[in-house]
Amino acid sequence: MLHIINKSTLGSSTLDTCLNTATGGDILLIEDAVYAATKGNASAAVLQAAMGRFKFHVLMPDLEARGLGDRLIEGVSPVDYGGFVDLTVNNKSCQSWL
Amino acid sequence: MSDAKKFMFVNRKAPYGTIYALESLEVVLISAAFDQDVSLVFLDDGVYQLKKGQQTKGIETKNFSPAYRALEDYDVEKLYVEKEAMEARGLTEEDFLVDVTVLSRAEMGALMDEQDVVLSF
Amino acid sequence: MANIEVGGKSYETDEEGYLVNLSDWNTDVANFMAQTENITMTDQHWEVVNFLREYFDEYQIAPAVRVLTKAIGKKLGAEKGTSEYLYGLFPYGPGKQACKIAGLPKPTGCI
Numbered sequence A: 001m002l003h004i005i006n007k008s009t010l011g012s013s014t015l016d017t018c019l020n021t022a023t024g025g026d027i028l029l030i031e032d033a034v035y036a037a038t039k040g041n042a043s044a045a046v047l048q049a050a051m052g053r054f055k056f057h058v059l060m061p062d063l064e065a066r067g068l069g070d071r072l073i074e075g076v077s078p079v080d081y082g083g084f085v086d087l088t089v090n091n092k093s094c095q096s097w098l
Numbered sequence B: 001m002s003d004a005k006k007f008m009f010v011n012r013k014a015p016y017g018t019i020y021a022l023e024s025l026e027v028v029l030i031s032a033a034f035d036q037d038v039s040l041v042f043l044d045d046g047v048y049q050l051k052k053g054q055q056t057k058g059i060e061t062k063n064f065s066p067a068y069r070a071l072e073d074y075d076v077e078k079l080y081v082e083k084e085a086m087e088a089r090g091l092t093e094e095d096f097l098v099d100v101t102v103l104s105r106a107e108m109g110a111l112m113d114e115q116d117v118v119l120s121f
Numbered sequence C: 001m002a003n004i005e006v007g008g009k010s011y012e013t014d015e016e017g018y019l020v021n022l023s024d025w026n027t028d029v030a031n032f033m034a035q036t037e038n039i040t041m042t043d044q045h046w047e048v049v050n051f052l053r054e055y056f057d058e059y060q061i062a063p064a065v066r067v068l069t070k071a072i073g074k075k076l077g078a079e080k081g082t083s084e085y086l087y088g089l090f091p092y093g094p095g096k097q098a099c100k101i102a103g104l105p106k107p108t109g110c111i
Helices: A013-019 A033-037 A044-050 A060-065 A080-092 B020-034 B044-049 B065-070 B083-088 B105-113 C027-036 C043-059 C066-077 C083-089 C095-099
Strands: A002-005 A025-027 A056-061 A076-081 A094-097 B006-011 B037-042 B080-081 B101-103 B115-118 C002-006 C009-013
Touching: A002 A013, A013 A033, A013 A044, A013 A094, A013 C002, A025 A033, A025 A080, A033 A044, A033 A060, A033 B044, A044 A056, A044 B020, A056 A080, A060 A076, A060 B037, A060 B044, A076 A080, B006 B101, B006 B105, B006 C009, B020 B037, B020 B044, B020 B065, B037 B044, B037 B105, B044 B065, B044 B083, B065 C043, B080 B083, B080 B105, B083 B101, B083 C043, B101 B105, C002 C027, C043 C066, C043 C095, C066 C083, C066 C095, C083 C095
Parallel strands: A002 A025, A002 A094, A025 A056, A056 A076, B006 B037, B006 B115, B037 B080, B080 B101
Antiparallel strands: C002 C009
16 A cells, blocks of 8 residues: 655654554655655654655655755655656555645 | 834745745745844744755746845845754754854744744744 | 737736746847837846846845845946936836836735
8 A cells, every 4th residue: 555645744743643554565755744754854763663664755856846855865765756656556555644 | 223123934834845935935025125123933844944955846836945045135134043943854054045043942932032023834 | 817929929928917937038028018118128227127137047036126226236336226226217116117028027025
């Protein structure tokens, strides 16, 4: 299953709820959620701790828009819009956490 | 200037994901015409508004970050960043596209107390 | 939305006559815009229009008149950084008219 998170993880509990509820699968960070996957962000450790259970992806146009394209943490895979589509196609279901 | 009021704009949201950052900037630029004593503070994700190197072509959204560098022309020169927020996001003063004063949370609270008007975005 | 015709080409403008797409701008469009504002472009006019385009390129905003006046004074000399000089060139407001001719949006901070 694909989980899509679009809220800042330091300003919202969405990522925490997702990690606590979901059993595994792909997590795609988009819009303000991309900050979580940047070096030095307090949420980066949360992602790293969950990497065994989940595969994390980040939408690069959103990270670049925010001036952080060069700060992606290890273990998170960068995707473009085409990669976004692939993730939705390759998963049986998809949840956008609001 | 003696009857100028102290205005503080509190910015707590990251750019692009929501409209708050852009709205705040526009209100600041417009209100600069009124010659008040304006401070801009950046807390929480608001510190991301000032990040250097924003490239918005990929999301087809206007990059409004260069406008922060024009604030000086508008006589808006008091920009404050919360130290704790900056550090929790792995940022340093060198990451910002304008000169800012970094304040601790306690100092930020004291500055807030001095204001006549506080506007929150 | 509206359209203007210049040299056989059509350009999109908003309801106040400002160019919608910044990249559509060229000197023919500028001269056409000036004509609709009853302004005959001189070197002095071009100097201000070009300054505005550079300012926009740098900061992504069209400066308020007050800011424009100050910035022109710094860049082009104190004698040009006055309301008298700028209103002499653009009688209905250097912000509004010069921005329109420069293909920029209405100035930010212009109420």
